[in-house]
Amino acid sequence: MPLNIKEVQEYWRGQNVPQQWYSNKEPFSLQWFNDLSKKRFKTFYSYLHKDAEFEYHSGEKVLEVGTGIGTDLVQYALNGAKVSGIDLGEDQVSFTKLNFDVRGLPYDEIKQGSAEDIPFDDNAFDLVLSFGVLHHTPNTELAIQEVRRVLKEDGQAIVMLYARGWKHYLKRCFLHGILLGKWFRFGFSWQAVYNEVSEVNGGAPKTGIYTKRQVKKLFKDFPEVVIEKRRLGEFFEYAPYRSRILPEFITNILHLFKAQALLGENWLITAYKAPPPKPRSLLGVLFKNY
Ligand SMILES: C[S@@+](CC[C@H](N)C(=O)[O-])C[C@H]1O[C@@H](n2cnc3c(N)ncnc32)[C@H](O)[C@@H]1O
Numbered sequence: 001m002p003l004n005i006k007e008v009q010e011y012w013r014g015q016n017v018p019q020q021w022y023s024n025k026e027p028f029s030l031q032w033f034n035d036l037s038k039k040r041f042k043t044f045y046s047y048l049h050k051d052a053e054f055e056y057h058s059g060e061k062v063l064e065v066g067t068g069i070g071t072d073l074v075q076y077a078l079n080g081a082k083v084s085g086i087d088l089g090e091d092q093v094s095f096t097k098l099n100f101d102v103r104g105l106p107y108d109e110i111k112q113g114s115a116e117d118i119p120f121d122d123n124a125f126d127l128v129l130s131f132g133v134l135h136h137t138p139n140t141e142l143a144i145q146e147v148r149r150v151l152k153e154d155g156q157a158i159v160m161l162y163a164r165g166w167k168h169y170l171k172r173c174f175l176h177g178i179l180l181g182k183w184f185r186f187g188f189s190w191q192a193v194y195n196e197v198s199e200v201n202g203g204a205p206k207t208g209i210y211t212k213r214q215v216k217k218l219f220k221d222f223p224e225v226v227i228e229k230r231r232l233g234e235f236f237e238y239a240p241y242r243s244r245i246l247p248e249f250i251t252n253i254l255h256l257f258k259a260q261a262l263l264g265e266n267w268l269i270t271a272y273k274a275p276p277p278k279p280r281s282l283l284g285v286l287f288k289n290y
Helices: 005-013 030-044 071-078 090-101 140-150 166-179 190-197 212-218 248-256 282-286
Strands: 061-065 082-087 109-112 125-131 151-163 224-230 266-272
Touching: 005 090, 030 071, 061 071, 061 140, 071 082, 071 090, 071 125, 082 090, 090 109, 125 140, 140 151, 140 212, 151 212, 166 190, 212 224, 212 266
Parallel strands: 061 082, 061 125, 082 109, 125 151
Antiparallel strands: 151 266, 224 266
């Protein structure tokens, strides 16, 4: 039976504050929001602050699809963007608004809505961000079409989807799928294994984990798409559940050799709605000024 979006909504209602257990500050205070933000950008997603281009969209119209508690959307607003956001969950919408209110930050519209039917007009935004969301919605293809629809003709999307990196093959497939027998128990369905083991509390209705070829197919209607792997993640960049982290020199060596391009567990997808400028020929460049 096809997955109903209500199931997705219900699942995320119970997990509506990503990474909340990492702060001991008063929940929903400014200090608490700040603490989660610091941990997110310095530790858990250290690539995000640069790659989400928070500083480069001042004065532009930015939409976030799947805001969670609004940590990323706040960054665009702090840098002068005119921001809007949607999330499937009512609670997440309230938390995101609260995150803005405790800072006295303005926003255009933050409301409940689905990525599969984005409640905004065509050609409305300069930038759409969706981080760790579209792999959870039943119809990811439709959600990406919707992202494209609401972008202005020269607009840009930044999307994070899960990738098949080290964690995928070692942890999901080998340890959980084979050694713990989940692949056999779930009727030889890898998708069922991914759904079961990928989120912190497990048992998500859908968690897509993609190859580069699948990502290319999903974004086929964008004339220019840059797809790169990011994030070595747990044990390398942070100690999961306050456990252990590998010695820093190992992580540094892996970063030195750009290992995340091969082993990274996130796809960072930057997609442009307009075609890129035409490339010049090599000879053309050589005989040009500059
Ligand atoms: C893993 S959290 C990510 C939240 C935030 N982007 C972050 O990185 O912290 C997934 C979020 O996506 C939302 N979500 C799931 N499916 C959605 C959909 N179809 N439309 C809008 N939001 C959705 C959930 O309610 C949840 O808040």
